[in-house]
Amino acid sequence: MIKKALLIILLLCFSIQAIAYEDIIQKWAKEFEPSALKNNEKIEELKWFYEVSKPFRGKKISTIAEDIKTHFWERDLLSKAFEEITGIHVEHVIVGEGDLIRIITEQMMTGRMIHDAYVNDSDLIGTHLRLNKVVNLTEYMKGEGKNYTNPNLDLKDFLNLEFCQDYDGNQLQIPDQQFANLYWFRYDWFTDEETKKAFKKEFGYELGVPINWEAYEDIAKFFTGRKMKNPNGTSVHAYGHLDYGKPSPSLGWRFTDAWLSIAGVGDKGLPNGLPVDEWGIRVENRIPVGSTVERGGDLDGPAAVYALTKYIEWMNNYAPPDSKKWEWVDSGPKASRGDIAQQIFQYITWLSDENFHKIGSPVVGKNGKPVWRVAPTPHGRYWEEGMKVGYQDAGSWTIPWNVRGNHRAMAWLWVQFCVSKTVSFKKFLVGGTPNRTSTIFHPYLTEHSSDYGGLIEFYRSPEEKKWTPSGLNVPHYPALSGIWWSNIARAIKGEMTPQQTMTTIAKTQDEMMEKLKLEKYAPKLAEIKSREYWFNEPGAPKPELPPQKAKTVPYDELVKQWQKK
């Protein structure tokens, strides 16, 4: 009798638990709406997470990501959903990207157990394949992690999976979020008839999206100090440029995020120039051989000097005076304040800030649609067709080598939850950083593309492939990146000329590359030859070139070109 009663109680408990979990899964399936999946598909996926995580109920892991909206949402909402469904508590720490790089490097090199997984930019792919200090996810999914790999992960659906692969196609990282760096401008000002007439009168050609830096500079000059009106009725004295220049890790990636190749440093090749990439590093047979022109690199050549020169000139002459005090997190949303005509280097993650979208904002029309647009980055005079056009960030899940056993499995489950089809579309709506093709081509975005200022058209066009992160050439991102910003800061202050700065960076980078201890494809510096020798060789390094004729294209024509392709 008692046994029977106990059995009934036990069955009741299990049933209650099962019903409770059904409710939890239904609740979260509803929360992640809209989605690329139908409701029954979401439920199926969430149920998989519930079932596979049974051995780990009540356990904890720690992960870390940079301070953008997408990751705050993961911390504040996704981790809650994950814990309710799987029973695994995730402490998802948010820090600046510079700090994240410092921490992951310490963990990889000392074996210190700090976090179970990192959203680490795929700019470090060259580092990871050479250090061999991260989990090879391709092998993990086939072997030890097979039972913990989501059958609906659908790797083919990811945007730009190749950013995270080594030379042999192994996935060393998996993207969590991506955002391009594009040209941003005030469409309403650029299409205003009076403004257009005034520009043509002054410069002799049509105001439009600048194709090259010569046009960008003319436009910057034109708008700086010009009185302009905003849709919310405010009047401003505009600035023709926006940038940031505070000494900090983000000043480093202001340059290493393809600024030099936008100017034209390096060779043709996608996703990155070969043999010389946007860091100015020459690579031969996967081995970095030098950054200086004398070793066949392009880091202290005329193109690199031009890139730094224009950066400093434009910031001094056309940007808000406070620009030099800003890091990227400060400058990112500033274009929404209504006095910026254009920005050559805008990370689109900042465009998810509500000030770019809310009615009443100086950059939003009375119809609630943005009066700004994004467009392809203008080229510097050394740029050639066949080169990458701009930068794309791919914050990518990375599991360090010393994360083992159950921790590795739990981390992998959390990673997959964060990039699952169930949540990905909603994640994009929050943070503006797409990760999957099913997100970009969702019917919702077809209907609402005008809310995104051209971003959806960009991602749907084949042009998107020309925006890429730092690639396989860069042998050790953490060690080399610090060389850049500490020296560029001195150039901004006028302590060194642009040529002195780039020469210092190039030489110091080569010295550092020589000291690196790497498992494979370690740098081996080439013998020094004269600069003239290399300038006479085809490709990079490139000799000095004269300025070009300024060129623009009307934005509406540009979008039509994308849609035709």
Add this chain to the structure above:
Amino acid sequence: MKRLLFILIFINIISIAEGKDIKLSCDARYWYPFVYTEGALIKGMHIDIVTKALKNLGYNAHINALPRKRSILSAESGDVDGIISITYHPNHAKSLEYPEGANVDKESKFRIMQVDLMIISHIDNNYEFEGDIKSIPAPIRITRGETIADDLKNQGLEVEETTSDEQNFSKLIRDKKGTVITTSVIAESMNKDKRFTSKFKISSTPLISQSYYLAFSVKTKLSSSGKKNIWEEISRLRDDYVYMLQVFAQY
């Protein structure tokens, strides 16, 4: 004149007390990447940080690599001014001076670096450490001089101290029982040794995460302010973003 002479002698005494030269000891065992020897050279991240800090403050560091217990003894006896890379322990605190907070801080501001110690067991034992020290299979093998050894003994655990990690791994693989305590990096390097490859398992949870210090002998002639300056310079360097990334990259 007498006053001038007195001042000159006083300055000279201070100079000696501060010491342009500073003698330190460190463990001679292979503890890559933190402290190790390569021929006649003493290398490692901890060595780099400490010698750079001392150089920045105008000191010339002379370092002796000795077997661990001897390196601690030479600091405690005053033969050297201090020892590089030792954790805090009340027993050592009687004859070594640690920076402020070393006795309470889990991750000290004045540490050279923080290091995790892991539990390694034989692959056949299927043991996973999840925080319960009493569950660690005996004997617990550790290199001589690690302060955690005394803590484990005090909790009634069977601890076996040897002179090297290699010895500990040999015994683990030979006996197929017990555990080894060491760092992840050392364990992974042992996995490259064919004698040990794939024969052991590293638990995912660290046994302990500890701050390692430059600790001074209570008998050193260095002044309090001198020691404090050195600890602060170590702290500053360790927090120097660019410097540390470049230190990490060279190992």
